[in-house]
Amino acid sequence: MQAPIKWLKEYVEFSQTPEVLAEMLTMAGIPVEGISYLGKDIEKIVTGKILEVEKHPNATKLSICKLDVGTEVLVIVTGANNIAVGNIVPVALVGAKLPSGLEIKASELRGVMSYGMLCSTAELNIDSKLLSAKEKEGIYILSEDTAVGVDIKKALGMDDVVLEFELTANRADCFSVIGLAREVAVLTGSTLKKPMIHLHETAAEKSASLVKVAIEEPSLCSRFAARVLQNVKVGPSPKWLKHRLQAVGMRSINNIVDVTNYVMLEMGQPMHAYDYNLVSKHSLTVRKAQSGEKITTLDGIKRELTSDMLVIADQVQAVGIAGVMGGLATEVTNNTQNVILEAASFNGVSIRRTSKALGLRSEASGRFERGVDTVNSIRALDRAAKLLEDMGACKVCPGLVDSYPTMVLPRQVSFIPQKVNAYLGTDISKSEMLNILRSLEFAIDTHSESDKVIVNVPTWRNDVQYQPDICEEIARIYGYNKIPTTTPDGNILRGGQEYAQSIVDVIKTILTGAGLDEIISLSFTHPQVLDKLNIADDHVLHRAIRVLNPITDDFPILRTTLLGGVLETIVRNLSRKNDDIKIYELGAVYLPEELPLDSLPKEPLMLCGALVGKRSELSWSQGKDNVDFYDAKGIAEVLLAGLGISDYHVTTGEHMSLHPGKTAVFTRNSKILATVGELHPKVADEFDIHRKVYIFEVDVEAVVDCVNLLAKYEPLPKFPAIQRDVAVVLPLTISADQVREAIITSGGPLLSDVRLFDVYVGEQVADGSKSLAFSLIYRDKMRTLTDEEIDVYYKKTIDHIENSLAARIRS
Secondary structure (H helix, E strand, C coil), X not given: CEEEHHHHHCCCCCCCCHHHHHHHHHXXXXXXXXXXXXXXXXXXXXXXXXXXXXXXXXXXXXXXXXXXXCCCEEEEEECCCCCCCCCEEEEEEEEEECCCCCECCCEEECCEEECCEECECCCCXXXXXXXXXXXXXXXXXXXXXXXXXXXXXXXXXXXXEEEEECCCCCCHHHCCHHHHHHHHHHHHCCCCCCCCCCCCCCCCCCHHHHCEXXXXXXXXXXXXXXXXXXXXXXXXXXXXXXXXXXXXXXXXXXXHHXXXXXXXXXXXXXXXXXXXXXXXXXXXXXXXXXXXCEEEECCCCEEECCCCCEEEECCCCEEEECCCEEEHHHCCCCCCCCEEEEEEEECHHHHHHHHHHHCCCCXXXXXXXXXXXXXXXXXXXXXXXXXXXXXXXXXXCCCCEEECCCCCCCEEEEECHHHHHHHHCCCCCHHHHHHHHHHCCCEECCCCCCCCEEXXXXXXXXXXXXXXXXXXXXXXXXXHHHCCCCCCCCCCCCCCCCHXXXXXXXXXXXXXXXXXXXXXXXXXXXXXXXXXXXXCCCCHHHCCCECCCCCCCCCCEECCCCHHHHHHHHHHHHCCCCCCEEEEEXXXXXXXXXXXXXXXXECCEEEEEEEECECCCCCCCCCCCECCHHHHHHHHHHHHHHCCCCCCEEEECCCCCEEEEEEEEEEECCEEEEEEEEECHHHHHHCCCCCCEEEEEEEHHHHHCCCCCCCCCCCCCCCCCEEEEEEEEEECCCCHHHHHHHHHHHCCCCEEEEEEEEEECCCCCCCCEEEEEEEEEECCCCCCCCHHHHHHHHHHHHHHHHHHHCCEECC
């Protein structure tokens, strides 16, 4: 929001410099981000009238001009070809300084002395976005009624200072010059002077007989009102209006459009003007768009709408996107004879969604998003009509049409002065508090109890709803710098982190030590990512929470799995030739009980990692093997071992995103701790990944319940162990874990360890069978064992394997 000092002074008198005023406003919660001096670096440039123009005798592209600059007649040589006798132009006198740093001197050009320079808009540093195509070309031709010899800064309204505000969204009332002037009046002790509005309404027909308005969506539009203007004369705006708009960065279009923009800036109420004769049956309705309905907006772009977007329509088509931008079909042009002037109040969330979905932002949409004063709509219409009436640009039809389903009344908020002081740590008297609130135009209920004050909050202050809001209003006007600084008191507790978070830190340390890099992806995703992950539509992971205001259309839901973000990171790295990747992400996923939400979703912590490419960095001393399933499985084992978890089982499993037959699950007490496997080929194709990707997923919450960080230390064995190896041939369907369990079951009390050291399938083993070789370690802590006593246990193990697993001992 920008506010010129001259504009503010129309509504409130103050003597403070722009810098002092900016500091006062900032300290009162209305932050001023910058101060712009419009005519900065322009000196000794005045308006001049061209009296004569003749060709230069010694140069075909130069002309000699005589100009009246008020105090003298100057001779200036110029190369401009868009000037003529009688034009009023900016003249840089000898000694003038331009914003570019150029200093003008008297100089001889092809034998003729030139005493100055004619200026273009570029040389005056006027933003080209604020000018018409004609004004950008050549010398800047000023309007015929411009006085001669006047400082160009005054002639162009550049003798002003503009305050640039960076307002918070809750202060919608300050997105208007009057709203800012109200704050200035309170801070400087002045009185706010609102513009007087008294319409003559000289047209013969009443507005109610000429136009109809209706609201089909009262939940999205609380008010919709219109006036009718007849005998409209569309043309350039007065200079003062052009200068006002240009000072805040808006281009002048024509008097009708400029007035609607002016009133929006002045009063905070966006408005729109329709060509009355182009509105079908002179009827306007606020409704939702039909799915696939199209409209060409004022910027000339044809846009397709969706059924959740709000539009303003006549009896045939949509003529405007409500609260965002009007349609080209009913645009006010030089041929317009009658105008419908409309002001409304729309639901801010609806306008924001529409604006984001269309990628279309406007001054109007920004104000509607923050909230406009519904009660102010009629006054804004009258103000615009009054301005146009005073310009002689139209005749105003008596009355207006107003659809206002539910009247908005001032909100009542109560507070207790003693509690306000306790809250702020101040000793402000009750009378001073009431004076502050009255100055902000809060009405005090005179029937309030002695210890409780009830105030009627103005309708333009939607941000004030509770007692703490009243405290804030009192504090910021009283002065934050006047509130004494005190040391906080109370019980001070020692900070710390939860046990689960401590385990998370250990997990990250283990994985980093294993050579993995941590990534952090967005908590938002798209339903298409879940489809790419081969997750069935009826699966719980497809039941995702939709975000009401997504940051972009690519992230409309909260993630239910980390795998999508991990794979997208892999794709991004592979596209940049980073082929060797070892990454993990540890974060929350969001699982609702039911949709729509009636309670907060579960947010379990999950861990997901991925391995791609070479096992080791290329080096003369390292192999060139790629990572495989056992690398991912090994990381899961290292992680569980580092957390003191050992009594788990590893079995084949299934996962919708992992390769069937190449997936393993780690379980403990029937609870899945981790899943490891190769990425499903279909999923890899969906993500356009042409590499083997190995994934591990860990349920962090399940792991935390099993963690044992207090390791049990045992002394080194004093007596030697005896090792026996056994190789068994058995069907492919029997897992190594089944064999290991059979060995442990029959191994006896002296068996201390069992290790698988070989797996073979080949010529010497029958089809459908495999050979597994195990090392069996026997040890006693108190003595040295003999071969004879070990042979007894070893033979029992061999017999048990042969009988229970239909295995054959391989010699």
